[in-house]
Amino acid sequence: MVTEEQELAKLLATVQKKPEALVCAAQAAAEAAEADSTLELHSNLDEIIKTKQHIADVKRNLSIIIDTIASNPSMVSRAADAWGTWPAWKKVGTGLVLTMPPLFMGVAASIGTLLILGGATGVAYTTAGIVLEDHHSCNTDLKQKIKDGISSIADILEITIVALDKIRFRLMAEINKFKEENYKLATQVSNLQDETNRLANQVEELIETSDHLRTLKKRLEDEALALRQSNSTQQQLIQENQEQLEKVTHQYQEAQNLLTTQVHELRTLRHSMTTEVAKAKHVSDSLQQVVAVLSGQVLEEQAQKQAFEAKLAQLLQLEYASASQFIDRLNHTQSELEEVKVDLEKNNSRNYALLDKQERLISRLEALDLQAVSDAMNKRSIASRASPFFSRLSAIKVVDETQRSFAP
Known part of the structure; x- marks a missing residue:
C-alpha cells in the first residue's frame, strides 16, 4: 500500500518537474487509492471471517478447558458423576438389590441382625444416593454456571471485537477521507503556490507601477x-x-x-x-x-x-x-x-x-x-x-x- 507521504512526494515531484503532468499524477493517485481501498475491503472481509472463526474456537476451547478441569475430580465427585449418569430405574434397582436380600433373609430366617443390616443398608444407600445426587447436581450447576459465565465473557469479547471492527471500519473510512483531503490539500497547496507566485509577480508589477506613477505624479x-x-x-x-x-x-x-x-x-x-x-x-x-x-x-x-x-x-x-x-x-x-x-x-x-x-x-x-x-x-x-x-x-x-x- 502506498502511504500518504509517498503520494505527496510523488505529487510534489511531479509538480516541480512538469506542471502538465499534474493531471496524470492525480489520476494515477486516484487509481492507486481505489485499488488500495478494494484491497483493504477484501482484507477486512477476510479478517472478519477469521475473527468469527477465532471467536468460535475460543468458545470451543473454553468448553474443553472447563470439561478438562472437571475431568480430574475427587472420588466423591467421580462417584457423584457416576451416580448422576445412572438412570432412575438403575438407581432403584441397585438399592433393591443391596437392601432386599438381607431383609428377605432376615424375615425368612427370623434373624434380626440381617433385618437391621438390610435396613441400615437401605438407609445408607438412600442417604448416599441423596448426597451423591446433590453433589452431582451441584457440580453440574457449577460447571454450567462456569460455562455460561465464560460464554457470556466470550459473547462480550465478540461484541467488543465487532465494535472494534466497526471502529476500525470507521477509522479506515476516516483514513480514506483523510487521504482524499490530503490529496485535495496537496492540490490546493500546488494551486496556492501558483497563486502565490502569480500574486508575487503582480506585487512586483504593482510596485514598479507605483514607482512609475509616483515619478509621473512628481x-x-x-x-x-x-x-x-x-x-x-x-x-x-x-x-x-x-x-x-x-x-x-x-x-x-x-x-x-x-x-x-x-x-x-x-x-x-x-x-x-x-x-x-x-x-x-x-x-x-x-x-x-x-x-x-x-x-x-x-x-x-x-x-x-x-x-x-x-x-x-x-x-x-x-x-x-x-x-x-x-x-x-x-x-x-x-x-x-x-x-x-x-x-x-x-x-x-x-x-x-x-x-x-x-x-x-x-x-x-x-x-x-x-x-x-x-x-x-x-x-x-x-x-x-x-x-x-x-x-x-x-x-x-x-x-x-x-x-x-x-x-x-
Whole structure:
C-alpha cells in the first residue's frame, strides 16, 4: 500500500518537474487509492471471517478447558458423576438389590441382625444416593454456571471485537477521507503556490507601477507649476498682443482715413492736373504756332530753330511723363493700400481665431497637465504671435512709406 507521504512526494515531484503532468499524477493517485481501498475491503472481509472463526474456537476451547478441569475430580465427585449418569430405574434397582436380600433373609430366617443390616443398608444407600445426587447436581450447576459465565465473557469479547471492527471500519473510512483531503490539500497547496507566485509577480508589477506613477505624479506637478507660470506669462503676452492689436487697429483706422483723404485729394489733383495738362497742351500748341511764326520771322538759322523746337518738345514730354508717372504712382499706391487693408483684415481675423484656439488649448492643458501639449502650445502660440506681429509691422511700414511718399 502506498502511504500518504509517498503520494505527496510523488505529487510534489511531479509538480516541480512538469506542471502538465499534474493531471496524470492525480489520476494515477486516484487509481492507486481505489485499488488500495478494494484491497483493504477484501482484507477486512477476510479478517472478519477469521475473527468469527477465532471467536468460535475460543468458545470451543473454553468448553474443553472447563470439561478438562472437571475431568480430574475427587472420588466423591467421580462417584457423584457416576451416580448422576445412572438412570432412575438403575438407581432403584441397585438399592433393591443391596437392601432386599438381607431383609428377605432376615424375615425368612427370623434373624434380626440381617433385618437391621438390610435396613441400615437401605438407609445408607438412600442417604448416599441423596448426597451423591446433590453433589452431582451441584457440580453440574457449577460447571454450567462456569460455562455460561465464560460464554457470556466470550459473547462480550465478540461484541467488543465487532465494535472494534466497526471502529476500525470507521477509522479506515476516516483514513480514506483523510487521504482524499490530503490529496485535495496537496492540490490546493500546488494551486496556492501558483497563486502565490502569480500574486508575487503582480506585487512586483504593482510596485514598479507605483514607482512609475509616483515619478509621473512628481513630473506632472512640476509641469503643472511650470504651466501655471507659463499660463501667467502667456496671459501677459496675450494682453500685450491685444493692446498692440488695438493700437495697430487704431493706426490702421487713422491710416485708412488719411488714405481716403489723400486719395480724394489725389483724385482732385489728378483732375486739376488733367485740366492743367490740357491747358498746357493747348498753350503748347499755341506756342508751337507762335514759335513757328516767330521762328520763321526772327530765327534765321535752321540749327537754332531745330534746337529750340527740340528743347520745347523735350519740355512738353517731361511734363507729360511727370504727370503720367505721378498718376501711375498714385494708382500703384492705392492698389498697395488696398492689398495692405485686405492683409490686415485677414491678419486680424486670424489673430482672433488664434486667440480663441489658444484659450481652448490653455484650458485643455490645465486639465491634462501634459508637457508635450504644453510644448506644442508654446511653439504654436509663439508662431501665432510672431506671424501677426510681423504682418502688422509690415503693414505699418507700408503705411508709413505711403505717408512719407505723399508727404510734401
